[in-house]
Amino acid sequence: MGDDPILISARGLERRFGEIHAVRGIDLDVPAGQVLGFLGPNGAGKSTTMRMLTGFLEPSAGTVRIAGIDMADSPLAAKACIGYLPEGAPAYPDMTVEEFLRFIAKARGYVGAEATRRVDAALDLVHLGRVRRQSIETLSKGFKRRTGLAQALLHDPSVLILDEPTDGLDPNQKHEVRELIRKLGGERAIVLSTHILEEVEAVCTRAVIIASGRIVFDGTPQAMEAKAPATVTRNRLDWVFRSLTSASAVAEVTT
Amino acid sequence: MSAIEHAIPSGFRRTLCIFGREFRGYFTTPLAGVFLVIFLFLTAFFTFNVGGLYERDQADLRPFFQFHPWLYLFLVPAVSMRLWAEERRTGTIELLTTLPFTTANLVVGKFLAAWAFTTLALLLTVPTWVTVSWLGDPDHGAIVVGYLASALLAGSFLAIGSVLSALTKNQVIAFVICAVVAFLVLLCGFPAVLDIVRGWMPGSAGDRLAVALSSMSALTHFDSLMRGVIDLRDVIYFGSVIIGCLYINVLVVDWKKAD
Ligand SMILES: Nc1ncnc2c1ncn2[C@@H]1O[C@H](COP(=O)(O)OP(=O)(O)OP(=O)(O)O)[C@@H](O)[C@H]1O
Ligand SMILES: [Mg+2]
Numbered sequence: 467m468g469d470d471p472i473l474i475s476a477r478g479l480e481r482r483f484g485e486i487h488a489v490r491g492i493d494l495d496v497p498a499g500q501v502l503g504f505l506g507p508n509g510a511g512k513s514t515t516m517r518m519l520t521g522f523l524e525p526s527a528g529t530v531r532i533a534g535i536d537m538a539d540s541p542l543a544a545k546a547c548i549g550y551l552p553e554g555a556p557a558y559p560d561m562t563v564e565e566f567l568r569f570i571a572k573a574r575g576y577v578g579a580e581a582t583r584r585v586d587a588a589l590d591l592v593h594l595g596r597v598r599r600q601s602i603e604t605l606s607k608g609f610k611r612r613t614g615l616a617q618a619l620l621h622d623p624s625v626l627i628l629d630e631p632t633d634g635l636d637p638n639q640k641h642e643v644r645e646l647i648r649k650l651g652g653e654r655a656i657v658l659s660t661h662i663l664e665e666v667e668a669v670c671t672r673a674v675i676i677a678s679g680r681i682v683f684d685g686t687p688q689a690m691e692a693k694a695p696a697t698v699t700r701n702r703l704d705w706v707f708r709s710l711t712s713a714s715a716v717a718e719v720t721t
Numbered sequence: 722m723s724a725i726e727h728a729i730p731s732g733f734r735r736t737l738c739i740f741g742r743e744f745r746g747y748f749t750t751p752l753a754g755v756f757l758v759i760f761l762f763l764t765a766f767f768t769f770n771v772g773g774l775y776e777r778d779q780a781d782l783r784p785f786f787q788f789h790p791w792l793y794l795f796l797v798p799a800v801s802m803r804l805w806a807e808e809r810r811t812g813t814i815e816l817l818t819t820l821p822f823t824t825a826n827l828v829v830g831k832f833l834a835a836w837a838f839t840t841l842a843l844l845l846t847v848p849t850w851v852t853v854s855w856l857g858d859p860d861h862g863a864i865v866v867g868y869l870a871s872a873l874l875a876g877s878f879l880a881i882g883s884v885l886s887a888l889t890k891n892q893v894i895a896f897v898i899c900a901v902v903a904f905l906v907l908l909c910g911f912p913a914v915l916d917i918v919r920g921w922m923p924g925s926a927g928d929r930l931a932v933a934l935s936s937m938s939a940l941t942h943f944d945s946l947m948r949g950v951i952d953l954r955d956v957i958y959f960g961s962v963i964i965g966c967l968y969i970n971v972l973v974v975d976w977k978k979a980d
Contacts, residue, residue: 521818542729552812552819556812556816558742559811573735573820575728575729575821617816
């Protein structure tokens with residue numbers, strides 16, 4: 467895996483919101499073929515980090531490179547490589563699923579038959595064909611989330627950044643989305659955030675835990691599980707997560 | 722080492738893409754219908770009842786155009802209020818700004834779509850022109866300049882409203898502040914206001930201030946175009962209001978998008 471190209475590279479990422487120091491120095495290299503599970507308690511800075519990786523937020527310090535392209539120097543070229551599902555899967559409520567995806571296709575530079583092909587392929591990938599002519603505001607939460615996924619996948623990006631892609635989905639849909647992410651893995655770099663630790667075991671090849679804006683664990687899901695003592699027999703990942711991100715553990719890291 | 726190359730559409734195509742989505746967006750909500758009906762109803766009402774188009778012996782459209790600034794005062798903010806406030810409230814701004822668009826593409830595309838929409842409303846009043854031509858022999862050149870002046874005024878208010886919409890997530894606030902600012906921009910050219918200024922500050926200083934104020938007023942430039950000739954200074958005035966506001970708009974969107 468060592469000579470796979472690094473598709474996402476963050477160096478010394480920091481972000482402040484006034485007094486709040488949300489992200490305090492994150493270094494991350496994600497090569498092609500890796501599915502990275504981004505974990506951390508509420509407010510740890512996961513979404514803020516992903517927003518800096520995708521160019522939505524400017525970092526207060528540090529740099530982001532996507533497929534070797536500096537986000538600050540050439541934002542358009544860098545953004546063109548990324549498929550991004552923002553937290554909550556925002557979309558235009560008065561558009562139909564198909565209109566929305568056509569707009570995304572156009573924004574990605576596809577026209578005519580190629581645009582149609584891309585839209586159809588994206589609809590197929592996340593099984594949205596049935597609701598393609600339904601307006602987004604009338605969709606259930608799961609379908610809306612899948613519309614957001616279709617939007618992110620439409621241009622077959624080499625970098626996928628998904629903020630809580632399975633949040634609010636029923637167990638069947640969760641399973642489907644996990645299968646999809648596993649299938650997409652291959653030659654892509656994928657970063658997904660989640661609060662469901664089994665998800666990390668199920669689909670990720672790497673787990674990164676952040677707390678209070680700092681990385682407190684970085685390794686394989688197996689290595690993460692191995693950190694729990696043998697006496698813990700059930701929910702071993704939960705145990706590790708809690709021990710690394712509880713207030714006292716975080717206080718130790720930040721001082 | 723390089724990953725799959727992704728094509729980026731040209732700046733023109735990117736702006737056109739935003740324009741298309743926005744412009745179509747007007748017709749998927751009741752807003753378009755309500756706006757068009759109110760605009761057409763009020764222009765007809767003011768022109769024929771209040772302005773007395775029939776009673777005047779001259780066949781021209783001055784009574785028709787003279788009410789446009791006051792209609793735009795509350796109709797334009799109704800269009801501009803949602804431009805950015807809605808985008809920020811629903812979080813779709815995160816989607817737009819992480820697609821391969823520059824902020825300028827977004828600002829210009831949205832503005833042009835809104836302007837095309839108000840211009841469409843304006844063009845739907847052409848039957849008034851036809852009526853006047855049928856009743857008499859109006860100065861068609863002056864009417865064309867009148868339409869141009871009206872469109873430029875609407876564009877200026879829209880550009881102001883777009884900036885204010887980017888400053889807040891609340892559409893009601895965006896509406897009210899835009900109406901107030903547009904009112905001030907009109908008011909500072911009102912003879913009554915200029916007299917008050919001269920009263921406060923007698924002598925040449927007051928005169929100079931009054932002249933400066935009136936040259937900043939949209940009403941002064943609108944009335945000047947109403948004389949029926951295109952004065953380059955008036956066109957430059959409206960052009961610089963629009964371009965200046967759009968420039969500020971880009972800065973405000975970048976500053977406020979993540980709040
Ligand atoms: N626009 C903003 N203005 C001010 N503070 C912000 C803003 N965005 C995020 N924050 C703060 O930054 C910190 C990190 O937030 P972030 O959304 O990145 O957390 P998260 O790890 O994604 O949490 P969750 O699991 O709840 O989604 C929080 O304290 C949050 O309040
Ligand atoms: Mg989050």
